[in-house]
Amino acid sequence: MIKFENVSKRYSDGTIAVDSLDFEIRQGEFFVLIGPSGCGKTTTLKMINRLIALSDGTISINGKKISEYDIHELRWNIGYVLQQIALFPHMTIGENIAIVPEMKKWRREKIQKRIYELLDMVGLDHEIYANRKPIELSGGQQQRVGVVRALAADPEIILMDEPFSALDPISRVKLQDDLLDLKKNLKKTTVFVTHDIQEALKLADRICIMNEGKIVQIGTPDELVTDPVNDFVKEFVGGKYGKRTNDIKLEDLLHTANVAEIGEESSVIVPSSTPVQEILEILYEHEQLAIEENGNLIGYIDRRSVMQYVSAKLQKGV
Ligand code: ADP
Secondary structure: OEEEEEEEEEOOOOOEEEEEEEEEEOOOOEEEEEOOOOOOHHHHHHHHOOOOOOOEEEEEEOOEEHHHOOHHHHHHOEEEEOOOOOOOOOOOHHHHHHHHHHHOOOOHHHHHHHHHHHHHHOOOOHHHHOOOOHHHOOHHHHHHHHHHHHHOOOOOEEEEEOOOOOOOHHHHHHHHHHHHHHHHHHOOEEEEEEOOHHHHHHHOOEEEEEEOOEEEEEEOHHHHHHOOOOHHHHHHHHOOOOHHHHHOOHHHHOEOOOHHHHHHHOOEEEEOOOOHHHHHHHHHHOOEEEEEEOOEEEEEEEHHHHHHHHHHHHHHOO
């Protein structure tokens, strides 16, 4: 569906951002590009809708080279979601979503129906939100609108460049869940850039791990975890706290003393049903979080004691 053949990009200062990429993204596939900062993910993504020109090789969509498409036709048929979505502040949410359908000259009633349908699809009641201005929405809600706006004109392909990385961990998990639902229902070909391996493992049909402008491995989440081609992939997929966290239970980490004082230290509250892996992800960014069960705070978990717990386990070799 989207085919890269020997694609390279050399910027004018001589930087080779991507080097001889050869791969194919399949119809309806959720394809994640991941790798360390500067490895060429964004360059790869932006070449697909010609926001960045190739230096060498060809990219084709449905068998036709992207250079042969009319640029407007190409862009309108590829939804694009950025890290910091740029909703137009003076326009309502409905008007923001309507931009591409209007350019495509859809009928007014069809556009209206589409706006309502899309807002409802991501849990934003259209009666409430269609006429609001972006500033009246939270960051997470604005990002939801950014996602559905990219879907508005029913494009065949969606490109997403770290769409959730500016969100707090809880909104991020919610939007990932939304996206999983959308993915099941819509079956769009999606190319998604992230540096977060947990996000990649959760969302992807296939993951492409890049390093220094080259592809290191392409595979399903399972294949990367069980059959990494080298130490780089192994480290990338299993690194950070690593797989040793798989058998940790919430109770092992939970402090239950002084529950009444928890609220002051913990800016983040998560339900007790949250998987431990997700809790650890949140702790990369927050020192401490509180755990809630049936509406009550039952304890807290902090980064320091998690590290102590994991290192004690490592020392014992379990
Ligand atoms: P990633 O998205 O993986 O962080 P990028 O695709 O943004 O990586 O960048 C790949 C490489 O190209 C990096 O070394 C980056 O510094 C370089 N680069 C990106 N944009 C430009 C540019 N406009 N001019 C020169 N070098 C660039």
